[in-house]
Amino acid sequence: MTEQSGASTRVEASPEKRFFIGMLVKDIELLPAILDLVDNSVDGARRLRGDDSYDGLEVKISINAERFEISDNCGGIPLGIAREYAFRFGRPQTVKGTPGSVGLFGVGMKRALFKLGNYFTVDSRAENTHFTLSVDVDEWAQEIDPDWSFSLSHVDENFNPEGNQPRGTQIIVSDLHDTVAEDFASSQTVGNLRYQLRLRHRAAMDRGMRIVLQGEAVTPFTPQLQQSDTVRPLFRERTLNEGDKPVNVKIYAGVTDAGGPEEDDQAELFPRERDAGWYVFCNNRLLIAADRTVLTGWGDGLPVYHPQYRRFRGYVFIDSAYNELLPWNTTKTGVDQDSRVWRKISTEIKDAGVEVIQMLNRVKSERQNTELPDERPIAQALTRAKPVRLGEISPSPRFAYPAPKAVASVRPNMRKIQYSVEKHRYDAVAEALNTTLVAEVGRRTFEFFYRKQVGDDE
Structure with missing residues (x-):
């Protein structure tokens, strides 16, 4: 043509x-x-x-x-x-x-x-x-x-x-x-x-x-993690080199004092649950907040998020003079998962999350299997820990906390009882029993019913 x-x-x-x-x-x-x-x-x-x-x-x-x-x-x-x-x-x-x-x-x-x-x-x-x-x-x-x-x-x-x-x-x-x-x-x-x-x-x-x-x-958000002599947040820092262009990465992972009840099935009573998850910053501009999706490993390396993990906090800071290397989208409201930098650090983020989740699982195990405070070394250590700003945390490759106390296996003739009641009714019973321990409230109310309706053990 x-x-x-x-x-x-x-x-x-x-x-x-x-x-x-x-x-x-x-x-x-x-x-x-x-x-x-x-x-x-x-x-x-x-x-x-x-x-x-x-x-x-x-x-x-x-x-x-x-x-x-x-x-x-x-x-x-x-x-x-x-x-x-x-x-x-x-x-x-x-x-x-x-x-x-x-x-x-x-x-x-x-x-x-x-x-x-x-x-x-x-x-x-x-x-x-x-x-x-x-x-x-x-x-x-x-x-x-x-x-x-x-x-x-x-x-x-x-x-x-x-x-x-x-x-x-x-x-x-x-x-x-x-x-x-x-x-x-x-x-x-x-x-x-x-x-x-x-x-x-x-x-x-x-x-x-x-x-x-x-x-x-506006009052600024101040990231903090619990720290003490026996509880130390994970803090890893390293520099990635994309050719001759450096990208600095800091990863913090630990817990905060989230408040709320001990039981995990009353999510509506957890005042700060919405803040749980990972926070990712690029050049100090927050990119994603309280992420609890597969992006940061939840349901992929970590368990699917559950209220028992409400104390989890993780912070990732990615900084570079070459901002074209940063893993943000054009609206700065999400991560570009195809970014080479993000691919390099996403596994580290999941690994850091696993360490904290393991500790929170052990705290739950302590609560379920023991009643005396002395038998709950991790929970007691967390109670004594104080909130510390991220800038005051020293590098630590692992999330440190006391070793869990060995717990004897539950005897086969024992049964666990778990149920929910209205908070005001629970508070009234706990006050009458003069205790703040959920397990003790349950045990003593059961014993009371047993004595009244069944009688003493033979």
């Missing part, structure tokens, strides 16, 4: 804007979109301060059914970056991110803005430049011009802030999408966002950054 003389060989393959916007926001939920905007502020703090303290830096978030606003004093977006990179859909190969930063793919801010509403304004004051960008998404999407650029509504290339005017960025989104407006009107959304912020931006707040939501500072 020969080409016709003068015929065009060009085939149109450019994207349609509305289709592109729809696909861009399809795979991210509302709260992760907001967290992406906070990521940008944290990366700004890293550019501004490096590894120094973030004291004095602040991110403020305000939401309601009419608009969304986030502002910071973390250095702003330099005009050159705004023109060439910040508002492009995807990071050019020639642009290198800040070492150790969270942003990687170059879509977070734009995707979040499109997710939230139909009109947004970005106002940024950097060291010596100031710009404002206002975009009506509907108008921009209707333009058929193949040029996908935005137009700055204000530019000052010789910015000289007066007094103590902060250098930072303010983003306002209005004309919110209907579902976003409904969610922002809900106090539950505010509570969930606060919970996610305290989990996922713990490291920035630990370094001094304040994150304020609806006028109230």
Whole structure:
């Protein structure tokens, strides 16, 4: 087949804007979109301060059914970056991110803005430049011009802030999408966002950054594990080399004082059960929280999760200046299981979990087979252990705890009795018997019934 003389060989393959916007926001939920905007502020703090303290830096978030606003004093977006990179859909190969930063793919801010509403304004004051960008998404999407650029509504290339005017960025989104407006009107959304912020931006707040939501500072999540002279959490640290690019990995595994009753079949009474599981951080940004799935070995090397494991806590920190090596997806809400780094450490995560699970199984065995505290060395050691921040834990290749006490096998003429009663009725009986031991309550109430209804043994 020969080409016709003068015929065009060009085939149109450019994207349609509305289709592109729809696909861009399809795979991210509302709260992760907001967290992406906070990521940008944290990366700004890293550019501004490096590894120094973030004291004095602040991110403020305000939401309601009419608009969304986030502002910071973390250095702003330099005009050159705004023109060439910040508002492009995807990071050019020639642009290198800040070492150790969270942003990687170059879509977070734009995707979040499109997710939230139909009109947004970005106002940024950097060291010596100031710009404002206002975009009506509907108008921009209707333009058929193949040029996908935005137009700055204000530019000052010789910015000289007066007094103590902060250098930072303010983003306002209005004309919110209907579902976003409904969610922002809900106090539950505010509570969930606060919970996610305290989990996922713990490291920035630990370094001094304040994150304020609806006028109230967020309290950071502080990972801790129980430790004493006889109980020592597992802590392994090593460096993986991907070619000449290092990736640092820290794995902690142990237990916390989860509270709740001794029995395992009353899950509704365990106040902190939802926190049990593995926590994975990449460059100090929490990726997954309280994971109890096959991703971290549950049901694959470990037992399927059960309330008896509610005290389990595991923490994985994966850090690298080469953030393209980190095992996160584009929304930073899940692990890329095809990542070479994740494949190398997933077995270690399962092995660490096995050590803690073995101990918790032995604690349950102590409870089932012994009644006296002295016959429960592991449980007693855990009672004496105190919560310790991860940074205070020394390296330990194994999870250390006292050896279990040898227990005589249950005699064949013995039977175990187990049942559940309402908590207020149990508490009343335990108080009448002057004991806090579940096993003793059961044994003494059985003995009472036996004497009254059956009589003494012959």
